[in-house]
Amino acid sequence: MNFSAFLPLVLVGILGNFIPTATPVSSDIVICHGESAPELTSWAPITSTVGASPIDLDPTKAYSMPLLAETTKGELMLSWTEKDAAGMTSFCVAFSKDKGKTFSEKKTIFSGTGVGNSRMMRAKVLSKKDGSFIAVFSNRGEAGAAPASGRGGGRSSNIVYCVSKDGGNTWTAPQSVDSDPKQGIVRGFFDAVILPNDEIAVAYLKDVANSTKHEERDLRLVVSKGGVMQPERLLDAVVCDCCPINLSVDASGAFTVVYRDNNDDIRDMARLISTDNATTFSKSAIVYNDNWKIMGCPHSGAISAQYGKSELLAWFSGSDQEKGIRLTTREGKKLFVLTDASAKNPALTSGANSAVMLWEQSKGEGTPTQLAYRKIAEGQVSETTWIADATNATNSTGIILGNQLVVAYEAKQADGKNSLKFSYLSL
Numbered sequence: 071m072n073f074s075a076f077l078p079l080v081l082v083g084i085l086g087n088f089i090p091t092a093t094p095v096s097s098d099i100v101i102c103h104g105e106s107a108p109e110l111t112s113w114a115p116i117t118s119t120v121g122a123s124p125i126d127l128d129p130t131k132a133y134s135m136p137l138l139a140e141t142t143k144g145e146l147m148l149s150w151t152e153k154d155a156a157g158m159t160s161f162c163v164a165f166s167k168d169k170g171k172t173f174s175e176k177k178t179i180f181s182g183t184g185v186g187n188s189r190m191m192r193a194k195v196l197s198k199k200d201g202s203f204i205a206v207f208s209n210r211g212e213a214g215a216a217p218a219s220g221r222g223g224g225r226s227s228n229i230v231y232c233v234s235k236d237g238g239n240t241w242t243a244p245q246s247v248d249s250d251p252k253q254g255i256v257r258g259f260f261d262a263v264i265l266p267n268d269e270i271a272v273a274y275l276k277d278v279a280n281s282t283k284h285e286e287r288d289l290r291l292v293v294s295k296g297g298v299m300q301p302e303r304l305l306d307a308v309v310c311d312c313c314p315i316n317l318s319v320d321a322s323g324a325f326t327v328v329y330r331d332n333n334d335d336i337r338d339m340a341r342l343i344s345t346d347n348a349t350t351f352s353k354s355a356i357v358y359n360d361n362w363k364i365m366g367c368p369h370s371g372a373i374s375a376q377y378g379k380s381e382l383l384a385w386f387s388g389s390d391q392e393k394g395i396r397l398t399t400r401e402g403k404k405l406f407v408l409t410d411a412s413a414k415n416p417a418l419t420s421g422a423n424s425a426v427m428l429w430e431q432s433k434g435e436g437t438p439t440q441l442a443y444r445k446i447a448e449g450q451v452s453e454t455t456w457i458a459d460a461t462n463a464t465n466s467t468g469i470i471l472g473n474q475l476v477v478a479y480e481a482k483q484a485d486g487k488n489s490l491k492f493s494y495l496s497l
Contacts, residue, residue: 123490125164125173130155132487135187136478138170138419138469141197146170146469148478149179149195149205150490151187159185161207163195163238170476170492179232179241184210186227189415189465190314190369191258195238199268203234206262206272209244226254229274231262231299247272247292248302256287259314259371266323267347270294273305273315273327285311285367289329293348306354310337314371320381326400328372328383331356336363339372339385341400358402362389374400375418377425382446384416384427397427397446406451412439421470423447424497428466428477438462441479445497457493464488473497 125148127133136150146166153159160181164173179195186208187193193207209230230244248257260274271294275287289306292299310330318326324345331340331354338360342351357372372385381400387393394409395416408416412432419426424447430439433456441460445452457463457477466479475495480488 261317263317312367360387360389375420
């Protein structure tokens with residue numbers, strides 16, 4: 071790809087999220103808005119509270135990318151990164167036994183100047199059935215690492231993991247997920263998940279050896295065996311080069327890999343499904359034919375959550391057919407599309423009987439972003455509900471615990487050091 075042409079096209083991909091298009095909602099599902107016909111049900115939260123942070127925050131540090139998850143023991147787990155004034159980034163975790171009202175003292179998984187955590191490469195802590203924890207995150211290579219043959223810039227990033235066998239109190243030193251020792255290349259845009267057999271799967275994009283293009287990566291997968299990472303496998307040789315991967319396991323144990331494909335510059339979401347713990351996969355299939363053709367990578371991936379016997383997927387598309395963030399089932403049934411130009415950064419979570427999609431949006435021109443959500447249950451989608459006081463919010467994460475939605479997010483601060491805030495809502 072010609073670099074001089076590549077950069078502006080990347081910017082077009084990113085800015086595509088700010089181009090509005092009015093599109094009618096699919097008739098396959100009912101959307102319940104306050105102004106809708108009387109026969110439609112309108113859902114709203116019973117209560118909404120925004121309280122003091124349940125974790126101790128240091129105002130001299132910048133906090134980023136909180137992630138909520140439930141452990142196999144039923145506790146609520148919060149992970150995040152924090153950066154001090156000297157540039158040291160710490161990947162941290164804490165646990166709650168009271169649904170997020172209070173958290174235990176934080177534990178530091180690893181600290182370093184190369185620790186990465188972002189929407190493109192989100193650090194994760196996974197809870198295994200055997201009680202152990204696996205932390206997977208990006209860690210830049212040493213400065214000055216020799217670039218791989220045929221590549222420029224000398225960029226380097228690795229995906230590493232740490233293990234805790236004592237409830238998250240202590241962690242092993244980081245080890246590389248990929249056993250290939252080559253440095254000076256990019257391994258990133260990853261996701262990680264626990265398979266039904268309690269092994270780990272990590273999928274990522276990796277620089278193609280000896281490529282002369284500015285950016286060319288393929289889709290790789292590493293699976294553990296007996297807790298030991300096995301050699302990587304190639305899943306797809308031609309993919310979008312800079313869009314995050316999404317991994318999930320549904321209620322039946324099916325393992326799904328979702329990624330942005332690249333078929334003659336049509337960059338729609340594709341899926342691979344395995345029912346035997348990543349031993350074999352189905353043929354790659356497009357989730358929903360957006361037919362978004364763009365001569366560059368849009369730098370955005372899909373997210374997912376369980377939904378009954380299937381899953382929900384959400385992602386941004388700049389397709390001329392329907393620009394915006396769409397929500398579909400894994401099988402490609404469209405539920406709705408957010409076409410507001412300011413809607414961005416969706417997050418999905420699900421409980422026993424419903425799912426929720428969170429996102430950031432401005433209520434009007436020139437107003438700060440605020441968190442909003444819709445509830446999905448029994449073939450219906452609620453009206454949009456705005457979360458009280460969740461303004462200047464970004465990078466949200468949510469989890470449904472019974473009939474309560476717990477939300478954590480970055481709160482933008484005037485000094486540029488984002489803090490963490492929490493909201494608790496009854497569904």
